[in-house]
Amino acid sequence: MRSAEADPRDSDLVVAARDGQPWALTEIWQRHAATVAGYLRGRGARDADDLTSDVFLAVFERLGSFHGDDNDLRAFVFTVAHHKLVDDLRRRARRGEALPYDAGSDARTEPSAETTALDAIGDQRVRELLDTLSPEQRDVILLRVVGDLSLEQTAEVVGKRVGAVKALQHRALAALRRTLEQAVSL
Amino acid sequence: MTPFDDDTSVSGNDLPDVIAMAMARQTLRSLVPDAPPTPSAELATVLREGMPAAAPEGSRLGALTRRLAGVGVATKLLLATGVAVAGVGGAATAVAISHEVDHHGDGVDSPRNHPATPSPTPSQTPSDAAVPVAVPTSDDKGGKTETERHDGTRSDDSSREGSSGSDDGGSRNGSDDGDRSGSTSSGSDDSHDGSTSGSSTSGDTSHDGGSDSGSSPQPTSGDGGSSDGGSSDGGSSDGGSSGSDG
Numbered sequence: 001m002r003s004a005e006a007d008p009r010d011s012d013l014v015v016a017a018r019d020g021q022p023w024a025l026t027e028i029w030q031r032h033a034a035t036v037a038g039y040l041r042g043r044g045a046r047d048a049d050d051l052t053s054d055v056f057l058a059v060f061e062r063l064g065s066f067h068g069d070d071n072d073l074r075a076f077v078f079t080v081a082h083h084k085l086v087d088d089l090r091r092r093a094r095r096g097e098a099l100p101y102d103a104g105s106d107a108r109t110e111p112s113a114e115t116t117a118l119d120a121i122g123d124q125r126v127r128e129l130l131d132t133l134s135p136e137q138r139d140v141i142l143l144r145v146v147g148d149l150s151l152e153q154t155a156e157v158v159g160k161r162v163g164a165v166k167a168l169q170h171r172a173l174a175a176l177r178r179t180l181e182q183a184v185s186l
Numbered sequence: 187m188t189p190f191d192d193d194t195s196v197s198g199n200d201l202p203d204v205i206a207m208a209m210a211r212q213t214l215r216s217l218v219p220d221a222p223p224t225p226s227a228e229l230a231t232v233l234r235e236g237m238p239a240a241a242p243e244g245s246r247l248g249a250l251t252r253r254l255a256g257v258g259v260a261t262k263l264l265l266a267t268g269v270a271v272a273g274v275g276g277a278a279t280a281v282a283i284s285h286e287v288d289h290h291g292d293g294v295d296s297p298r299n300h301p302a303t304p305s306p307t308p309s310q311t312p313s314d315a316a317v318p319v320a321v322p323t324s325d326d327k328g329g330k331t332e333t334e335r336h337d338g339t340r341s342d343d344s345s346r347e348g349s350s351g352s353d354d355g356g357s358r359n360g361s362d363d364g365d366r367s368g369s370t371s372s373g374s375d376d377s378h379d380g381s382t383s384g385s386s387t388s389g390d391t392s393h394d395g396g397s398d399s400g401s402s403p404q405p406t407s408g409d410g411g412s413s414d415g416g417s418s419d420g421g422s423s424d425g426g427s428s429g430s431d432g
Contacts, residue, residue: 020237029233030222038218053226060237126216145211146218173206180209 013070018063029056032074035147036081042130042142043085051088055081075153078143082157132179137172140165 016024036055040048059080066076130138136158143154155165225233257265 022233022236025236026233029225029229033222033225034219037223038214042214042217049223050226052223053229056225057229057232060232063237126213129213141210142214142217145207145214170203173203173210176210176213177202177206180206180213 014063014066014068014073017060018066020060025060028059028073028077031070032056032077036077038146039078039081039142040085042126042146043089043138045085045088046092051084052081055084058084074147075149075156078147078149078153079157082139082143129176129179132175133172137168137175140168141172141176144169 013024013027017028033052033056037048037052040051040055045051055077059077062080066073068076130141133141139158140154143149143157144151147154149157151162151165151169155162158165160168
């Protein structure tokens with residue numbers, strides 16, 4: 001699922017983004033925003049879309065200290081996303097607030113009722129699946145599967161050794177396999 | 187024995203992990219939206235217009251702001267305390283300076299208040315009538331020389347010689363200011379203030395001058411002291427030949 005196709009602008013993308021060029025920033029957003037939003041959603045961020053915007057604002061501000069190519073940029077983006085997520089979770093834990101979702105006050109365009117039902121079923125299933133994992137296992141699986149990061153990049157993002165990440169991934173996949181097979185047998 | 191009994195081992199066969207990874211990928215893919223989410227207003231501005239130019243590294247204000255933002259609360263409080271102490275010290279200094287200036291205006295004479303006072307010259311004669319002017323007169327009794335003042339007081343100059351004593355006698359201070367106060371110009375200046383000139387204040391000031399002259403180690407304290415005492419009504423410290431005796 002690695003989406004790093006050979007793009008002629010890849011070599012210039014980071015340089016232009018560091019200069020604050022709008023086209024480069026938009027390209028980075030287009031490439032990585034969806035996966036970052038998926039990672040944040042899977043980790044339980046309350047408002048994943050807003051947090052995604054915060055992540056990319058922080059990424060754009062820190063591009064001056066970034067060195068690497070587009071593949072490294074992906075790890076860099078997810079590193080910032082991971083830190084933002086940790087901050088968000090800590091903030092919510094401090095405040096202790098858990099506001100339920102109010103569809104009536106949502107100003108965004110509402111999808112059809114069928115889409116909503118299917119999404120709810122899908123999201124609920126995925127959430128139940130992820131709830132069987134520990135937070136660290138969830139991080140590793142989401143970064144490896146959704147973020148499409150390598151073991152080394154995942155280790156860099158979560159701040160652990162590669163061996164520890166590999167162990168976490170193995171246990172997480174075993175737990176997921178067990179849960180999925182139980183669901184199929186039912 | 188189930189196929190998951192070895193899930194605590196990380197050294198087992200990777201094939202189940204590959205299969206589980208494929209299943210997880212298929213399942214978790216629903217978390218990723220098909221299109222990027224709607225950016226926030228701030229991010230939309232950045233995407234449309236680009237990042238604003240960052241402050242140059244050498245900017246003092248930017249560096250100071252970053253440095254202040256990075257320090258802790260305790261350090262900020264310490265800095266604020268230092269600024270407050272410096273402000274209080276500056277205010278106290280300003281008050282002290284203004285107080286000193288006020289004292290100078292009140293007539294408290296001090297050598298440092300007259301750093302550039304000209305040396306006394308005989309040609310500088312006071313033009314103000316309120317300034318006591320010593321006029322040497324001869325007395326029948328023993329040829330004593332008295333100084334008669336316009337304010338009615340008389341002083342005896344018998345203990346000293348010449349008219350320099352009478353000049354000093356016109357002064358209102360003791361020997362510490364003797365050199366300067368001997369000048370009639372200073373008396374004229376003081377008379378403009380109206381605070382120390384004239385007979386009303388001559389007693390007080392000459393009294394101080396008398397006591398000062400008695401203890402002053404100045405070379406002219408002998409003459410000056412007696413002359414001060416003679417010229418002042420209260421100059422009893424120096425002497426026996428003061429005008430009050432006469």
